Amino acid sequence: MYFASDNSAPVHPKIMEGLARANNGYASGYGNDATTRQAQAMIRELFEAPEAAVYFVATGTAANALALASHIAPWQGIYCHPLAHIEEDECGAPEFYAGGAKLVLIDGKDGKMDPANLRHRIENTGNVGVHNIQRGAVSITNVTEAGTVYNLNEIQALTAIAREYKLPVHLDGARFANAMVALGCTPAEMTWKSGIDVVSFGGTKNGCMGVEAVIIFDPAKAWEFELRRKRGGHLCSKNRFLAAQMEAYLTDGLWVRLAKHANAMGSLLATGLEKIESVTFQHPQQANMLFCGWPRAGHELAQAAGSMYYPWPAEYPETGPADEFLTARLVTSWASTPQDVDKFLELIAHTG
Amino acid sequence: MYFASDNSAPVHPKIMEGLARANNGYASGYGNDATTRQAQAMIRELFEAPEAAVYFVATGTAANALALASHIAPWQGIYCHPLAHIEEDECGAPEFYAGGAKLVLIDGKDGKMDPANLRHRIENTGNVGVHNIQRGAVSITNVTEAGTVYNLNEIQALTAIAREYKLPVHLDGARFANAMVALGCTPAEMTWKSGIDVVSFGGTKNGCMGVEAVIIFDPAKAWEFELRRKRGGHLCSKNRFLAAQMEAYLTDGLWVRLAKHANAMGSLLATGLEKIESVTFQHPQQANMLFCGWPRAGHELAQAAGSMYYPWPAEYPETGPADEFLTARLVTSWASTPQDVDKFLELIAHTG
């Protein structure tokens, strides 16, 4: 009953096999090797983007911060949701990498930026000469940090506004696969066909050991990214072992299968919880991350039985006295099992 | 005949086994797991430093830049040799992480800072109030970028000066093991017992997949380091897989054996080359990295036979017309074989 985070799951055996396969004799360092080229080619093909620049880094924070810093100037803003990982969970990495840029928060329901709010804030940025920060980039998170999924129309509503103001759009796809299978679309549809310029394409949360690809559709930004990556200490000498994970991840649709499983476990959990009267959902379940609350007694029982998950600050609507009703974040992963879900549901139902 | 770099060698099988061992069920992220605690404990014991703060990052540049940034202010200098990796090979990572600090170059023979030069520059830093940068940290590289090894007396001569001015001392130990086995000393003797405050303890160049430990002997700097690591995107969610490499690396003296082998191959190579009349050494061979030159014909033959190594800018003493006599950097590793060395020597001898 481990629902604390998808990055607590083990590495999928196929990824481990990929690492072993890559560990074959000498290879040039710093990405100048056959495995890296192969993984890059696979991504270009998957994304139908033959010109895209593709890089591998070990963490999502690195992917996001490097991608954003390569697309804005230090005196520009990054528009994102208040719950965005770049705002809440990276200890200021975007500000650090972008030389002191400002994250401009665009609120909206269920972890999604509201297009009208976005337009309003863009209109009111950089319109008084040098005095305020200038318009920069838009950063969308999908799956959102509320566990919901922007559909293609919602993505396009935001990117259309960005386009109007000639602003680049970044996609934080730490859970790219989970969003994509939820939408039933292609990688290209979820990205450049919907107006995304640069993607953090996550692997770590979906079965890899530690790898995220950064995909830059306009290669004009590639060289700057490479310099920033090196300067940030994110260019691995034995780069083949980042690439090998990605290669295994993308081979034979492994990544899609793992995400489908994780989402299915999320749905199983949600369906079960919805049936329990005392459970209240904070956001709709759409992928592999759920936010819902129930009475304290249920939490105590679940934890006593060894369940792992994080309590969540339900800042927006308080749905009950704090000491009676507590909200949890539940995350399923490729490694979650129906047995675990069922056992967990039983515990909660018991007190519900 | 692969002498291009020790980071081009494959991962040692024992390290791969360690990764597989760590891939066992769920584990908390971000270093809060048993494998991480175990690897940290091993390092504290090896270094006889029960209070030391120990962290794992994926690259040497990250280790160096984070370690240095945690010990100086942006308006301070970092004293290092002109050939130091932090000066020559990190695209300004220390300056980036340290908020615009300055590397102050201390020349000296064979890649080693000259103590008199160090004292002179410290004396002439920050002695005119706010106008110049202030005294910061000293960074020593061992094995040096010239392939030589500072002995304990040489290290202590530098750290004594630093101590006098109350400056912290960083050791870039990307090839820590190679230096240590060359000196025949203990980890503690090569570090805190010789006045070192913070160490980049390399694993990647000596058989790991990608891990370096940062060891901070005075834990007062630990929290700042942790924040800088996160903010730099260097805190891995599945941190256990960095730690697992380190654990396997340190188990049963694997790291020492691998370094001894690499150094032995370096000696074999050196001994053979010294016998060839046309070969001139730029620096004495003391570990697993050699710098020497020979006539162009020898290079052509070696390369035609598939040898891999980098030409080197022999900036200091030109030992012959550039088109006749070329200098090479030859690096041996845990994976080098006597057969490779012999074959290579034969090729060079043939034209010598």
Place this chain on the structure above:
Amino acid sequence: MYFASDNSAPVHPKIMEGLARANNGYASGYGNDATTRQAQAMIRELFEAPEAAVYFVATGTAANALALASHIAPWQGIYCHPLAHIEEDECGAPEFYAGGAKLVLIDGKDGKMDPANLRHRIENTGNVGVHNIQRGAVSITNVTEAGTVYNLNEIQALTAIAREYKLPVHLDGARFANAMVALGCTPAEMTWKSGIDVVSFGGTKNGCMGVEAVIIFDPAKAWEFELRRKRGGHLCSKNRFLAAQMEAYLTDGLWVRLAKHANAMGSLLATGLEKIESVTFQHPQQANMLFCGWPRAGHELAQAAGSMYYPWPAEYPETGPADEFLTARLVTSWASTPQDVDKFLELIAHTG
């Protein structure tokens, strides 16, 4: 009828005389001169702070950014109101000087941070280990950017919270004098006696040519400030001419007289506007800056007659159709005259 900004007013003749007086033969540079020492001593006496470190810089943005950067780390937050000058009008200077820190916005009525909001955000900062930015400094603006004045109780309510969490408090006093005369208190009461640690003490908007003092009550931060000032290019070689302005400004209570006049002109304007039926105030008038709206026709008439002032984005409550009812910011200064105010009121009343 010039109400565009108090920094558009000329320099007061007494300040010009002060400059002439200081222009007397040679003087050591960089603040090591008698005029600087004299102005520093005057400030220490006025603020009843004999130990305070006192510096002069040419702009308010420099004062704020340097003061804040000297009190926080790059991974910390600065709590301020969404309308604060540091958030809205400095093109990211605090983020730049503080190495990529984050401004955390604390909303509240009439340009004042709400204490409950402040406490809530502090509680929710840095409480998840390294993942989020950490708690940093609180920055209060008085006179606020809404033209209102925090009274001593209101200041103390905020500083008490900061104190509880051991956070330093900065006061952006670009209009320090206007706030102080509005409150009828002493400089010490408005600052350290109310829990303020560091002050940007403005001169420029109240009759000086271009000088702001930074007053640091705890001199432990002084040396860092001096290095940051130099490094930011804000240490003037002919520093005596910054100090000379401040000396003249503080002599014989000139600064108090000028602020009283500016505030009196603000009151005169407010009293007159309140009598005009069509005029709606956005915030109460408490010093020398007013925010109010009236129908378009009145704006057209006023502008045709040569009035100068800025339209204002009345983002919060829309009080009428945008094309009918427009909000203005009106700022009075030491140079405003009752005649100007009366003439302006007549114009507005005419269409009201």
Place this chain on the structure above:
Amino acid sequence: MYFASDNSAPVHPKIMEGLARANNGYASGYGNDATTRQAQAMIRELFEAPEAAVYFVATGTAANALALASHIAPWQGIYCHPLAHIEEDECGAPEFYAGGAKLVLIDGKDGKMDPANLRHRIENTGNVGVHNIQRGAVSITNVTEAGTVYNLNEIQALTAIAREYKLPVHLDGARFANAMVALGCTPAEMTWKSGIDVVSFGGTKNGCMGVEAVIIFDPAKAWEFELRRKRGGHLCSKNRFLAAQMEAYLTDGLWVRLAKHANAMGSLLATGLEKIESVTFQHPQQANMLFCGWPRAGHELAQAAGSMYYPWPAEYPETGPADEFLTARLVTSWASTPQDVDKFLELIAHTG
């Protein structure tokens, strides 16, 4: 007998008059005023550069750091002489403003970069992919920090190399006027006609109160500069008072007259000192700054008589035992008098 620094001299009366003239009623802030436009126009005309962007800041460090930061990326180098003000006297301001760039030191005689050294270092920068910092800008100081003057041929030798590698060239002209009158050339000849792209055009050391112009010949960099200036806290609200100094400075050739006088006083001093047997010159005198040494007794006598000047670290050639022979920096200014020079010479001659 004040030869400590030209920035210790008072403000010239004509500059004070200019300030008084500008203090005439209300004026828009932040450079949007008639005085600023007038001073900008004068500079464009003087430099025969009708398209140039022209800005005013209060300090030379700000001018240099902002100019350089606007022309390079954080991962690039700035080539300058080891004695350059940006290297020695700005507490790392260029590194700070340029986001952690590296100053690459190009040695050469008498404070002038040697063209061969420059070419060599450019060739060896950024030639190994992302691993090292990349080629950035060249910064020339004229008058040099050794008191010598690059002639037009020498400037062009350096800019030709920069041009070859497509690198921008900055001129630190803190003593622009002194260099220009020494060369007998026009402002255009000393700058863009000789390949300079951006100039710090000093006023402060030659009679102004505190103003330096930054002149950017290619206006494509102008907007970035404006944002950096604001963000650095260097956009003055009452900008007219920076401009007014510059206007007065340039009116009727005041700036040229003042520099000629300062240089003439430098020559008078040099001629006198050369006649004294015990005096040894460290560099040839070419403008208003001299570096020479004489026995300790002469220093003691001069100081006892009230002479002001700084001892200098004669790092290169030691010309005598440190306790017997001391080097001094002597700087003349617009305010120096022949009487002062003669009196000083007498004192030194006495012990010579």
